[in-house]
Amino acid sequence: MKVNHISKLIHGKQILSDIDFQVKTGSIVGIVGRNGAGKTTLLRTMVGILDPTQGDVLIDEHSVFKHPQLKEQVIFVPDSSEALKNYSTKEMLTLYKSIYPKFDEDYFHKLMRRFSLSPINKIGNYSKGMKALFSLVVAFSTKAKYILLDEPTDGLDVIVKKQILKILVEEVSTNEVSVIISSHRLDELEFMANDIIMIKDGKVDSHYELDEMKEMYRKVQIVFNGDMPDYISQHVDILSQTGRVYTIMIDQQDKDIYQKLQEASPLLYEELPLSLEDLFVAKLGGDEDVS
Ligand SMILES: Nc1ncnc2c1ncn2[C@@H]1O[C@H](COP(=O)(O)OP(=O)(O)OP(=O)(O)O)[C@@H](O)[C@H]1O
Numbered sequence: 001m002k003v004n005h006i007s008k009l010i011h012g013k014q015i016l017s018d019i020d021f022q023v024k025t026g027s028i029v030g031i032v033g034r035n036g037a038g039k040t041t042l043l044r045t046m047v048g049i050l051d052p053t054q055g056d057v058l059i060d061e062h063s064v065f066k067h068p069q070l071k072e073q074v075i076f077v078p079d080s081s082e083a084l085k086n087y088s089t090k091e092m093l094t095l096y097k098s099i100y101p102k103f104d105e106d107y108f109h110k111l112m113r114r115f116s117l118s119p120i121n122k123i124g125n126y127s128k129g130m131k132a133l134f135s136l137v138v139a140f141s142t143k144a145k146y147i148l149l150d151e152p153t154d155g156l157d158v159i160v161k162k163q164i165l166k167i168l169v170e171e172v173s174t175n176e177v178s179v180i181i182s183s184h185r186l187d188e189l190e191f192m193a194n195d196i197i198m199i200k201d202g203k204v205d206s207h208y209e210l211d212e213m214k215e216m217y218r219k220v221q222i223v224f225n226g227d228m229p230d231y232i233s234q235h236v237d238i239l240s241q242t243g244r245v246y247t248i249m250i251d252q253q254d255k256d257i258y259q260k261l262q263e264a265s266p267l268l269y270e271e272l273p274l275s276l277e278d279l280f281v282a283k284l285g286g287d288e289d290v291s
Pocket residue numbers: 010011015033034035036037038039040041042
């Protein structure tokens with residue numbers, strides 16, 4: 001799937017600007033960004049619920065907007081299933097079978113049993129965790145190639161979360177589906193995503209392969225004999241500061257910085273493991289105080 005230079009204006013306001021990336025088959029892509037960055041609008045545009053003002057979404061090089069039948073290959077699971085709360089599980093099955101010709105009913109029943117979900121007259125009467133699991137059961141039973149999830153584990157207990165993460169990873173590895181997840185749970189994405197796309201003010205701020213990202217930056221705890229030298233503060237990202245203890249992120253490409261750090265003879269220099277949360281704070285935190 002190719003997201004090809006998508007822009008979206010809503011009521012004259014630029015919500016998405018020139019978003020461009022590809023989703024590889026059999027991969028998990030995490031879409032991250034601060035509240036209001038445009039993640040949900042992007043997902044809704046990718047599945048064709050919203051038309052882009054400019055740009056296109058391509059599946060096997062064909063536009064999903066010009067070839068509506070391609071929408072059978074994509075399913076969007078929103079963060080709340082309010083719209084469908086009055087349907088029974090049986091009605092949902094009929095509805096989705098009519099929209100998705102490859103819907104696998106046996107697989108649907110198998111997953112319902114696996115998650116101990118009993119058929120119900122009103123989906124709205126399922127608990128929050130059951131609704132989330134049911135949405136995934138339906139999504140995976142459609143046999144769509146691209147599953148787009150908006151905050152799939154928001155507000156769920158740890159057991160349900162683990163069940164959800166497990167089935168996501170299994171589906172991607174065994175059924176060659178691609179999953180695109182918008183989430184604020186950076187720890188969960190770090191555990192399963194192959195790619196991370198950071199959205200800032202409706203634009204792609206950065207796109208990383210997660211393994212590569214860990215090689216690109218180094219996280220260091222450092223104490224100077226006095227203030228941090230200006231050259232250093234201008235060339236590193238300061239993740240936090242507690243008294244004289246700074247936690248900084250160093251770009252591995254910046255070859256001069258190591259020399260400058262050595263020249264400053266720090267009292268403490270300790271490398272720490274870098275997390276996706278560190279990168280999020282460095283890239284998207286701006287000047288806001290998060291120490
Ligand atoms: N239908 C709409 N009408 C007007 N503004 C909208 C509409 N839909 C989205 N927006 C605006 O677009 C921006 C991005 O919203 P969006 O819901 O895509 O962000 P998000 O990154 O998913 O946020 P969050 O993490 O808080 O869920 C926000 O400023 C929002 O107010």
